[in-house]
Amino acid sequence: MPDQHHPLPAAELLALDRQHVWHPYGPMPGRQEPLVISSASGVRLRLAEPSQGQDELVDGMSSWWSAIHGYNHPALNEAVTDQLGRMSHVMFGGLTHEPAVRLATRLVEITPPGLEHVFLADSGSVSVEVAVKMCLQYWRSTGRSGKTRLLTWRGGYHGDTWTPMGVCDPEGGMHELWSGILPQQLFADVPPSGFDAPVDPAYADHLRSLLAAHADELAAVIVEPVVQGAGGMRFHHPGYLRVLRELCDEYDVLLVLDEIATGFGRTGALFAADHAGITPDVMCLGKSLTGGYLTLAATLCTERVANGISRGAVPILAHGPTFMGNPLATAVALASIDLLLGQDWQREVKRIEAGLSQGLAPARELPGVRDVRVLGAIGVVQLTHEVDVAAATRAAVREGVWIRPFRDLIYVMPPFVTGDADVARICRAVCAAAQEG
Numbered sequence: 001m002p003d004q005h006h007p008l009p010a011a012e013l014l015a016l017d018r019q020h021v022w023h024p025y026g027p028m029p030g031r032q033e034p035l036v037i038s039s040a041s042g043v044r045l046r047l048a049e050p051s052q053g054q055d056e057l058v059d060g061m062s063s064w065w066s067a068i069h070g071y072n073h074p075a076l077n078e079a080v081t082d083q084l085g086r087m088s089h090v091m092f093g094g095l096t097h098e099p100a101v102r103l104a105t106r107l108v109e110i111t112p113p114g115l116e117h118v119f120l121a122d123s124g125s126v127s128v129e130v131a132v133k134m135c136l137q138y139w140r141s142t143g144r145s146g147k148t149r150l151l152t153w154r155g156g157y158h159g160d161t162w163t164p165m166g167v168c169d170p171e172g173g174m175h176e177l178w179s180g181i182l183p184q185q186l187f188a189d190v191p192p193s194g195f196d197a198p199v200d201p202a203y204a205d206h207l208r209s210l211l212a213a214h215a216d217e218l219a220a221v222i223v224e225p226v227v228q229g230a231g232g233m234r235f236h237h238p239g240y241l242r243v244l245r246e247l248c249d250e251y252d253v254l255l256v257l258d259e260i261a262t263g264f265g266r267t268g269a270l271f272a273a274d275h276a277g278i279t280p281d282v283m284c285l286g287k288s289l290t291g292g293y294l295t296l297a298a299t300l301c302t303e304r305v306a307n308g309i310s311r312g313a314v315p316i317l318a319h320g321p322t323f324m325g326n327p328l329a330t331a332v333a334l335a336s337i338d339l340l341l342g343q344d345w346q347r348e349v350k351r352i353e354a355g356l357s358q359g360l361a362p363a364r365e366l367p368g369v370r371d372v373r374v375l376g377a378i379g380v381v382q383l384t385h386e387v388d389v390a391a392a393t394r395a396a397v398r399e400g401v402w403i404r405p406f407r408d409l410i411y412v413m414p415p416f417v418t419g420d421a422d423v424a425r426i427c428r429a430v431c432a433a434a435q436e437g
C-alpha cells in the first residue's frame, strides 16, 4: 500500500494506475499510458518525468474547458483555504450558508434577465438531469403530463449520465452504443455551420415543422448555444437561438440552454445566449464556474418554471445531491467570477482569438486538413480522417503543449491568462499534431 506522504516514483505510480484506475472514455486497463502531472501553475502542467524532452507543458485544454484563470491562482487558492478554515461542507437540506447564497445571487445577476432561481448540482451531467426533471415536472404540475419528450439538434453533447446521453447525437456520437435503449428523443438536423453564416430560412422552417408536429408531446428543446462542443466542435449563428426562442414561445415548449462549455466568456460573450439576446427557460452552467478548481454545476430557471412546479400536486423538486452547494466549491466559484469580471476579460478572449486565428492559419495548407475555425478562445483543426491520438499527442508534447484530440478534431481552448507567446506555441503544436496525427 503506497504511503501518501512519500510521492511514488512515476514508474510505480503508472503501474498501479494501469492496474486499478479507470480513466475517462478508456478501456480497463488503459491502452495509452497517461502522463503523470506533479503540479500545475499558471498555464503550465509540470510533468513528474520528462516526456519528449519536455518537463512542463502549456495547457491547451484548460482541463476540459474549466481552468479559465490557469492553475494555482493566488485569489482562488485564498478563497478555498479561507473557506476551508470555516467549514468544508455541510448538508444543504434545512441548512444554508453564505458562499452558496452569494453565488446563487451573483449567477442571477450575471445571467440573462429572467433567470431567477438556482439549483446547485455537482457536475454538468447532473445539472442537465435536473434541467430535464424541472421541465417534465413543470408540465406535469400544470396539467399537461403528456409533454415528456425532448427535441434537440444533431451533433450535440450534453454529458454522460442517462438523460443527457439521450440527447447526444445518436449517430457517430459518443453514446451511439445505447441508441436502442435510451429514451427516444426527437432530433433536428445539425444546425448550419458558421458563426457568421446568416440564418438559413429553410433550416428555421425545419425546426418549425418539428415543433409544430410534436408540440403536444414536447417538454423542452435542449441545445448547446453557438458552439457544439464534444459532439463535433461546430459553431452556428446565434440567430438560430432566437428562432428557437420564438418557436418555443409559439408552441408552448420550454427552452433549455446547456452553457456548461460556453459559459463564462469562452465564446467572446459572457454567456452564448448573450450573442442572441435571449433568455432560456432553463440554463445549465458548470466547468469554468469554479475556475476549474472543484466540481460544481448550476441549473437556473425562470419564475414561470419554478412557480409551475410549486403549484403542482407534488410541489417539490425531488433532487438533492449529498454535496449540493458545497461551501468550498461555491466559495471558489464566487472568487472565480469576481476574478473574471474584475478584468477586461473580453479583451483577453479577443486577444486569444486573434492569436489562434493567426497561428492556426498555416494548418489550412496542410494535407489532410478539412477545416480550421476559431471562435473566442476556441481553436479547431478538423482533419479529413480520424486523428491518431497517440501520434498527435506525441507531436504536441514535443512542442511543449498538452492537447487531447478526439475523432477528426484537434482543438484547443486555452486558459484566458495564456500569453501571446504561449498561444503561438499552442498553435505550432496543433499544426505539428495535424501533420503527424
Ligand SMILES: Cc1ncc(COP(=O)(O)O)c(C=O)c1O
Pocket (backbone or CB within 6 Å): 123, 124, 125, 126, 128, 157, 158, 159, 160, 224, 229, 230, 258, 259, 260, 261, 286, 287
Ligand atoms: C455542453 C456540455 N454539457 C454537459 C457536459 C457534462 O459535464 P460534466 O462532464 O461536468 O458532467 C459537458 C462536458 O463536456 C458539456 O460540454
